[in-house]
Amino acid sequence: MDIGINGNWQRQSRIRQRSEKQAERFRRRFQKERRLHRVIRENAMDILHSSNFRKTKQHVQHGTMTVNSHCMDVAKCSLYLSEKLAKLHIHCNRRELIRGALLHDYFLYDWHDKEHVQIHNLHGFYHPGIALRNASAEYRLTPRERDIIKKHMWPLTVVPPMCREAWIVTVADKWCSTLETLRLRHGHGAVRYLAVNNEDC
Numbered sequence: 030m031d032i033g034i035n036g037n038w039q040r041q042s043r044i045r046q047r048s049e050k051q052a053e054r055f056r057r058r059f060q061k062e063r064r065l066h067r068v069i070r071e072n073a074m075d076i077l078h079s080s081n082f083r084k085t086k087q088h089v090q091h092g093t094m095t096v097n098s099h100c101m102d103v104a105k106c107s108l109y110l111s112e113k114l115a116k117l118h119i120h121c122n123r124r125e126l127i128r129g130a131l132l133h134d135y136f137l138y139d140w141h142d143k144e145h146v147q148i149h150n151l152h153g154f155y156h157p158g159i160a161l162r163n164a165s166a167e168y169r170l171t172p173r174e175r176d177i178i179k180k181h182m183w184p185l186t187v188v189p190p191m192c193r194e195a196w197i198v199t200v201a202d203k204w205c206s207t208l209e210t211l212r213l214r215h216g217h218g219a220v221r222y223l224a225v226n227n228e229d230c
Contacts (some may be wrong), residue, residue: 034221050064060196061109063106065105065108065109066101066105068105068108068123068127069101069105069108069127069131070187072123072124072127073104073124073127073128073131076128076132076168077170079167081135081137081163081167082097082100082131082135083097084137085097085100085134085135085137086098087139088138088139089139090134090206090209093212094209096134097185099205099206099209100130100131100132100133100134100135101131102205103130103131103133103134103198103202103205104127104130104131104203106129106199106200106201106204106205107126107127107130107194107197108126108130109125110197110200110201111123111126111194111197114193114197119193121192121193121194121197122173122194125171125173125174125194126173126177126179126194126197126198128168128174129173129174129176129177129194129195129198130177130198130201130202132157132160132164132168132170132174132177132178133157133177133178133181133198133202134160134181135160135163135164135178136156136159137159137161137163139161148201156182157178157179157180157181157182157186158179160178161175161178161179164178171193173192173194173195176190176191176192176194176229177190177192177194177195177198180195180199181198181199181202182199182202185198190205203206
């Protein structure tokens with residue numbers, strides 16, 4: 030009888046410890062996400078509140094992840110990687126990294142449409158140039174930001190990135206895209222009707 034009570038108490042204790050560890054992990058992850066999002070807002074509020082960037086919520090990127098959510102995730106992942114590299118004394122321009130990451134897929138169309146899967150118009154090869162053209166029309170891009178947008182699909186772009194910010198975004202984009210494609214990271218699907226005056230991002 031005592032053994033049964035003892036065993037049950039130990040099992041409940043282990044479950045409680047496991048729950049506390051999971052809660053602590055969730056708290057740390059939440060705090061990290063909130064901090065990264067705050068840094069992104071500080072450096073790119075104009076992009077986040079622009080009508081065209083908010084319209085990227087209407088198009089799915091991979092799986093159920095919208096282009097908007099994908100770009101935000103790539104920006105957060107890039108920022109996180111840059112912070113890890115900074116500990117190794119490998120520094121980069123944080124503002125340009127964030128802005129380039131947010132605009133790297135600024136192609137502003139649904140790439141799943143028939144016209145974008147034709148062999149002469151393959152999205153993977155052509156969208157970096159389209160994104161760069163769209164971003165250049167709305168923002169004064171720095172050379173680093175241009176390099177990030179133009180080269181993020183390397184090796185499909187043939188010419189490799191020329192700055193470490195572009196390399197970081199290229200790696201972050203591939204990581205996020207892999208998680209989304211394998212459905213290891215889920216989104217909420219496309220938003221079909223988006224109020225232009227909505228200030229939320």
